[in-house]
Amino acid sequence: MAVSMTQRAAERARQMLQKRGTPDSAIRIGVSTAGCSGLSYKLEYADQLQEADQQFESHGIRIVVDGKSLLVLDGTEVDFESSAFKSGFKFTNPQVKEQCGCGESFKV
Amino acid sequence: MDFLLDIAEPGQSAAPHAGPVKRVVGIDLGTTYSLVAAMSTDGGPLCIPDAEGQCALPSVVHYAGQRQIVVGRAAQQLALSHPERTISSVKRLMGRGLQELQKDPTHATPPWPLQDGEGGMVCIDVADRLVSPVEVSAEILKVLKLRAEEALGGPLQGAVVTVPAYFDDAQRQATKDAARLAGLEVLRLVNEPTAAALAYGLDRFEGGADRQGLFAIYDLGGGTFDVSILRLEQGVFQVLATGGNSRLGGDDFDQRVLTEIVTLLGEEGLDGQRLQACRQLARNTKEALTTAEQVNMPLPLPDGTVWQQAMTRSRFETLIEDLVRSTGLVCRRALKDAGIRPEQLQGVVLVGGSTRVPAVRRYVAELFGREPLSDLDPDQVVALGAAHQADLLAGNKESELLLLDVTPLSLGLETMGELVEKVIPRNTPIPAARAQAFTTFKDGQSAMAIHVVQGERELVSQCRSLARFELRGIPPMVAGAARIRVTFRVDADGLLTVAAQEETTGVEQSVVVKPSYGLSDGQIEQMLREALTHGADDMRLRLLHEAKVEAERVLHALRAALQQDGDLLSTAERELVEASAGRLLESLLVEDHERINQQVSRLDKETTFFAQRRMDRGIKAAMQGRHVGDFA
Amino acid sequence: MQQPYQDLQRAFHPDRFVQRSATERRLSLEQVTHLNRAYQTVKDPLLRSEYLLERSGQGGAIDEKALNREPAFLMEVMEQREALEEVEITDPQAMQRLQSLRREADQRIAQELAALRALHGATAVDWQAVARCNHRLRYQRRFLEAMDQVEEQLWQQDG
Structure with missing residues (x-):
């Protein structure tokens, strides 16, 4: 079981961690149960590890995922996209079967 | 659709659909061109281009067979071969009745037959069907909506749509109906000159030392003319007076050149296609005369030869002189209504493509006794201001900016x-x-x-x-x-x-x-249903989605209110409010939009007293230390 | 007065409530509607005077028709109207004549306004006199509008 980040996403995460003044912190990826199709993604800074956390590394960035979320997130790749009107991290999750019109929440 | 996330502080991830930034746009629904703009990732508003990089969408709608509809540049091309199936300048028909149009001396006969429609409004007969100006406008808006949703990466959560300041009640209502028909949630109708002032005022005054001033906005578009006098003070844009003519614009300049060409041609009874070709030639001539002193006007004739004549800029200026001068009367009246003399103004801003005509610029300079400002693209400035206002209304950022407008007509x-x-x-x-x-x-x-x-x-x-x-x-x-x-x-x-x-x-x-x-x-809802080609199931999903988004928004707002002003409630009252919110939350689990909507309005009713108390507290705070005497 | 008006607008304008509940949106609309009305009433001496008269409860006793019939008022009205009718828009002096009429009307308005200030400033307000003053001011305002229309004809004529 694993999750990963693209080079671009890792680059951006590194910039943001540095700007925040915590270059050594990790990035937490998770899911929460809300939204119009059931589940939605979470992306947060992680200064401390929790008991059930699993760790991964992509292009020099540490990623932590709690055990429950990992079941849903296995195989997910996080990319970073930027254009004139939108920029942010994008989740590509092979397990998703259905997502709401806005892509903000999904079902597996 | 791809959803994009930012990295949040631990435990601070926003609830879905309650995120800090809403996808909203500003739309300038113009007589000849329409534009859509949004806040860019750099922080300022930008117009959203189509796949070919063009921002301006020609406001032209072509009705082909089998209910096929073509909008924009392609429709403009089709106008040459199928003028009877191609509708342009539909804004001039918005909210107007057939009789009223027939009485209007400035109304040029369009190439399609007009009929009396429902509610006394005019209807257009395009080959095999009857369409209302509202429906035609909705087609233009749908294209812009789709373009924006692709660029912004998700469905729109609201739009500011601009209207000429001088639009009357029927014209405003028709515009709002068109937006609803296109599936847009209208956050606000904003007057075009006021939107333009917002785009300009920001660039000039935010953060500057001199944050106060009086401005005139002179807005001459394809089919409408507006002038607004504004006072800008500490971020408040207060319109003091407005005036205009909702049937005067660049189209009328084209018409004058067209009449001249037809006279020079010396032919009578030109058919629809020839007339359309002449109309296009007239428009090109006008545009070329912005920079050139003289322009050749070649017109291919049916016999294969090419007719050719020239027009000088001074001839063009003679043709349009009375039209240009008629704007002066409107400006003087607006200044007078505002109680302002031209020399008190800090600036005059030019908006609208027709202010590119050198004779118009000269006249404005003479009228106001100063060189007008035109550093922003006069075609884009209205859409840019509308995007900014949409961003403010969506609550995407804290700002003290506020637009205060007036009624244009008694x-x-x-x-x-x-x-x-x-x-x-x-x-x-x-x-x-x-x-x-x-x-x-x-x-x-x-x-x-x-x-x-x-x-x-x-x-x-x-x-x-x-x-x-x-x-x-x-x-x-x-x-x-x-x-x-x-x-x-x-x-x-x-x-x-x-x-x-x-x-x-x-x-x-x-x-x-x-x-x-x-x-x-009811009719709008009916048309929306019909327009949804995916059938009833999609309609139900869409209604459910909208209901859920609304419920989440309401719950989010209530949580914020409880956090800020929870002390206004007794324990019993708070329990009541919480219970009501709980019922709404529960209803979200049942996939039924009617249930959810019922609970939303129930929650709203049951928290009315709380909203009232919060409002009273706000007023008390605002009035603190002031006496009635201060206002006398 | 501009400052509190703007502060209240900033706090309660419907634009600030777009994302709130239906009730809050309605309350905001009501509050700002009142605010705009109050702002306009306070800003305009005639509207303010009319409002004070109404609030005094003495307005009902005033006979508007009798005010219309007062000979001095009638005489004034007739003189002004005649003078305006005599302005021929083809006359090259028309604009000057109109401006002198406007100066006269402005003077009358200034006199009435001064009278109103004195009347409202008195310890015991003579509401009958206030009503007379309001009535005359209202007429002068309408006369100004009539002059505006003639003026617009003149503007139109010379572009």
Whole structure:
């Protein structure tokens, strides 16, 4: 079981961690149960590890995922996209079967 | 659709659909071109281009066979071969009736037959079907909506749509209907010159030392002319007066050149296609004369030869002189209404493509005694300002900026002798409400006819008729004893509702009239349903999605309110509110939009007292340390 | 007065409530509608005077028709109307004549306004006199509007 980040996403995460003044912190990826199709993604800074956390590394960035979320997130790749009107991290999750019109929440 | 996330602080991830940034846009629905703009990732507004990099979408809609619809540049091309199936400048028909158009001397006959439509509004006969100007406008808006959703990466959560400041109630209502028909949630209708001022004012004054000033916005577009006088002070854009002509613009310049070309051609009875070719030539000539002193006008003839004549800039300026000068009268009146002399202005801003015409620039400079400002693209500035206002209305960022607008035309009632009694005069700040008392003139009179009109003239026949209705059930009384109170309300979009009530007897006989032009709410819903090609299932999903988004928004707002002003509630009251919110949360689990909507309105009712208390607290805070005397 | 008006607008304008509940949106609309009405009433001396008269409860006793019939008032009205009718828009001096009429009207308005200030400043307000003053001011305002229309004809004529 694993999750990963693209080079671009890792680059951006590194910039943001540095700007925040915590270059050594990790990035937490998770899911929460809300939204119009059931589940939605979470992306947060992680200064401390929790008991059930699993760790991964992509292009020099540490990623932590709690055990429950990992079941849903296995195989997910996080990319970073930027254009004139939108920029942010994008989740590509092979397990998703259905997502709401806005892509903000999904079902597996 | 891809959803993009930012990295949040631990535990601070936002609930879905309650995220800090909403996808909203500003739309300039123009006579000849339409644009959509949004806040860019750099922080400023930008127009959203199509796949070929073009921002301006020609406001042209072509109706092909089999219900196929083509919008934009492709439609413009098709206009040459199929003028009878291609509709342009539809904005000039918005909210207008057939008779009214026929009486209007400035109304040029379009290449398609017009008919009387529902609600007294004009309808267009395009080859195999009848369409209303509202539907045609909705087609243009749908294209812009789709373009924006692709660029912004998700469905739009709201739009500001601009209208000419001088648009009357029917024209505004028609614009709002078109937006709803296109599936847009209208956050606000904003006047074009005010939107332009927002785009300009920001760039110049935010953070600067001098944050105060009086400005005139001179907005001459493809089909409409507006002028607004604004006071800009500490981020508040207060419109002092506005004026205009909703049937004057670059189209009329084209028409003058067209007439000249037809005269020079010396042919009579040109068919639709030839006329369309001449129209295109007229437009190209006008545009070329912006920079050139003389322009050749080649026109291929059916016999294979090419007809050729030239037009000089000075000839063009003679042709349009009276049109340009007619804007001066409007500007002078607006300045006078604002109580301002031209020399008190800090600047005059040019907006609209027709202000590129050198003769217009010269005239504005002469009129206001100064060189006008035009450093922002006059075609884009309205859409950019609208995008900024949409961002503010969506609450995407904290800002002290505020737009305060006025009614462009007086609103009144018909009284004895077909005279107009003004109830809300022009240039009244909106939202506004005003009541007028009337009485019966016959003994035992049990009904009273109420005729609502808009305009500045004294005679009813010279004003725009907005609505007619009857107040019935007046108890029998002697003439002059009844007291009928007619209340006019204009909301923040500049839209009117009228209510009438008999007061003396305590009998609640009240009628509320929203002037309706062609389309009722039910009809719009019906058309939306029909337009959804994916059938009933998708419709249900869409309604469910909308209901859930709304529920989440309401819950989010309530949580914020409880956090900020929770002390206004007793423990029992708080439990009541929490219980109501809990019921709404539960209803979210059942996939039924009606249930959810019911709980949303129930929660709203059950928290009315809380909203009222919060409002009172806000007012007290705002008035602290001030006395009534300060306002006298 | 501009400052509190703007502060209240900033706090309560419907634009600030777009994302709130239906009730809050309605309350905001109501509050700002009142605010706009108050702002306009306070800003305009005639509207303010009419409002004070109404609030005094003495307005009902005033006979508007009798005010219309007062000989001095009638004489004034007739003189002004005649003078305006005599302005021929084809006359090259028309604009000057109109401006002198406007100066006269402005003077009358200034006099009435001064009278109103004195009347409202008195310890015991003579509401009958206030009503007379309001009535005359209202007429002068309408006369100004009539002059505006003639002026617009003149503007139109010379572009």
